Amino acid sequence: MALSFFSPPAPPVHRITCQALSVAVPSVAVAVAPLPVNPNPSLSCALNCTHFQSCSGCTQEYNLHHPVVIDEAIGFFNKLGIKDFSFDSCRLWGWRCRAKLAVRGSSTNPLIGLYEEGTHNVVDIPDCKSHHPNINAAVKLLKKGLFLILLPIHVNELYILFLLLIWIFHPGIIELNVEPYDEDQGTGDLRYVQMAVTTHDTSLPIPERYKNGKVQVSLVWNSRSENSANTAKLNALANIIFGNRWRHLLGERDFWEHIGGIDVSLAPSSFGQANTRAFDSLLRKLQKYVPQGASVVDLYAGAGVIGLSLAVSRRCRSVKCVEVNKESRQSFEKTVERLPTNVESNISWHHADASIEPTSWLLGSDVVVVDPPRKGLDPSLVKELRHISAVELRTFKRWSEGNSMKPEKVKDEKRPWILRAREDSIQIESTTVHEENQSLPQTLIYISCGWESFKEDCSSLLASKEWHLHKAHGFNFFPGTQSIEILAVFKRGRGASTKKKKSGKKQKKPH
Numbered sequence: 001m002a003l004s005f006f007s008p009p010a011p012p013v014h015r016i017t018c019q020a021l022s023v024a025v026p027s028v029a030v031a032v033a034p035l036p037v038n039p040n041p042s043l044s045c046a047l048n049c050t051h052f053q054s055c056s057g058c059t060q061e062y063n064l065h066h067p068v069v070i071d072e073a074i075g076f077f078n079k080l081g082i083k084d085f086s087f088d089s090c091r092l093w094g095w096r097c098r099a100k101l102a103v104r105g106s107s108t109n110p111l112i113g114l115y116e117e118g119t120h121n122v123v124d125i126p127d128c129k130s131h132h133p134n135i136n137a138a139v140k141l142l143k144k145g146l147f148l149i150l151l152p153i154h155v156n157e158l159y160i161l162f163l164l165l166i167w168i169f170h171p172g173i174i175e176l177n178v179e180p181y182d183e184d185q186g187t188g189d190l191r192y193v194q195m196a197v198t199t200h201d202t203s204l205p206i207p208e209r210y211k212n213g214k215v216q217v218s219l220v221w222n223s224r225s226e227n228s229a230n231t232a233k234l235n236a237l238a239n240i241i242f243g244n245r246w247r248h249l250l251g252e253r254d255f256w257e258h259i260g261g262i263d264v265s266l267a268p269s270s271f272g273q274a275n276t277r278a279f280d281s282l283l284r285k286l287q288k289y290v291p292q293g294a295s296v297v298d299l300y301a302g303a304g305v306i307g308l309s310l311a312v313s314r315r316c317r318s319v320k321c322v323e324v325n326k327e328s329r330q331s332f333e334k335t336v337e338r339l340p341t342n343v344e345s346n347i348s349w350h351h352a353d354a355s356i357e358p359t360s361w362l363l364g365s366d367v368v369v370v371d372p373p374r375k376g377l378d379p380s381l382v383k384e385l386r387h388i389s390a391v392e393l394r395t396f397k398r399w400s401e402g403n404s405m406k407p408e409k410v411k412d413e414k415r416p417w418i419l420r421a422r423e424d425s426i427q428i429e430s431t432t433v434h435e436e437n438q439s440l441p442q443t444l445i446y447i448s449c450g451w452e453s454f455k456e457d458c459s460s461l462l463a464s465k466e467w468h469l470h471k472a473h474g475f476n477f478f479p480g481t482q483s484i485e486i487l488a489v490f491k492r493g494r495g496a497s498t499k500k501k502k503s504g505k506k507q508k509k510p511h
């Protein structure tokens with residue numbers, strides 16, 4: 001049964017929803033109709049996890065629908081004139097669809113989990129309440145290996161083991177005598193495991209998909225060579241990673257999820273959001289702020305999920321994705337292959353550092369989307385955004401001068417980082433010829449997973465008077481923790497509220 005209610009103490013303009021489920025394993029991911037307010041939300045929204053306090057993953061035990069930082073966020077946005085800040089509390093348990101866990105202990109008693117706060121002791125978390133229940137099930141299988149699902153075996157092809165629904169007997173860590181990694185000695189075989197759940201099985205009815213998610217298991221093996229002594233054990237466990245190299249041994253070859261209206265492929269080494277459902281909600285909201293047919297640049301793009309979802313939902317003229325991790329390229333390419341055939345967008349993905357000459361990425365786009373790591377935007381990008389009018393003027397001057405000098409010889413590009421970025425880029429040209437766009441963005445969409453760095457970047461952008469805050473929304477991406485995800489929309493110029501204040505001051509002045 002699903003419960004849903006609105007928290008009473010918040011002012012009416014700040015909507016905080018709580019989708020609490022009375023069973024430990026959530027079965028439906030879609031939003032449910034609101035029920036009357038629960039008189040005691042702290043109990044119904046409690047974590048109820050046996051690992052709380054020993055595991056460092058969660059820091060908030062009660063009121064999962066209301067992370068501590070949300071009150072500060074409401075106040076922060078209120079001061080900036082955002083009266084309709086909304087907060088989506090999302091799924092409170094079983095939300096984590098991607099988990100990286102350390103493996104320690106011994107072959108007879110393996111510990112698979114997170115570090116204890118401030119130590120390097122791994123806490124075993126078999127009953128974690130944040131994990132999608134199938135991650136916990138997969139961890140148990142990995143340890144004991146009682147029943148492991150085997151699909152057609154593609155040894156030497158790719159990189160991943162998929163646990164599927166037909167389970168047969170297979171040995172695990174204990175039976176195979178696999179030694180977990182020992183940090184002090186640098187010995188042992190199995191160091192980490194990454195579990196990722198896909199809820200994309202379209203053969204199932206929509207309400208059945210989440211709970212029947214399949215788990216992709218990636219094992220980080222402590223070895224420099226594929227021919228080391230213990231590789232036989234690894235082959236038996238069925239997956240391998242050497243440094244950044246991934247090899248698929250068996251199971252389904254690709255990991256697909258459906259997010260933001262598109263099918264998304266995610267390789268294990270590419271960035272993937274941990275909370276799939278909350279990310280989907282955020283993307284649906286974000287799409288509304290992008291005008292139809294806009295040109296978009298997606299900085300800190302990962303596998304380009306945001307950009308590609310906009311290419312489809314907003315029929316963008318162009319989408320440029322910029323990402324520093326080249327491992328994401330393959331996922332981008334696969335995702336593009338599955339885009340609807342009627343997408344008329346110039347799409348590109350660039351293996352590049354967004355902090356180097358950021359203007360070169362901003363140029364020609366109406367909307368810039370940034371989704372940086374927790375530390376926030378690179379200072380060079382903040383600087384360019386703070387001086388965007390001057391940059392625009394300079395660029396326009398150069399462009400118009402260039403246009404008047406005909407025929408201009410195209411200058412040979414020599415800068416190594418630009419050449420590298422060009423080499424590593426992927427271009428998918430639309431069949432429609434679009435006019436060249438020399439503009440700089442009028443809209444900045446900032447997705448943040450780091451509240452402290454967001455506040456700093458936001459204040460810095462607003463202080464420049466080049467941007468004003470148009471809208472802001474919060475999402476409970478990490479229930480049980482101190483983190484929230486922010487979607488903030490900035491527009492160029494000072495904005496209506498600032499202008500009004502200014503004209504109000506003028507009126508008061510005696511003549």
Ligand SMILES: C[S@@+](CC[C@H](N)C(=O)[O-])C[C@H]1O[C@@H](n2cnc3c(N)ncnc32)[C@H](O)[C@@H]1O
Nearest residue numbers: 271300301302323324325353354355371372373
């Ligand atoms: C929070 S993730 C967002 C990824 C993507 N937007 C998504 O939702 O899947 C941040 C991404 O920024 C990338 N990144 C970090 N610093 C970067 C930089 N200076 N230039 C480009 N990408 C960067 C990381 O590799 C990571 O993929």
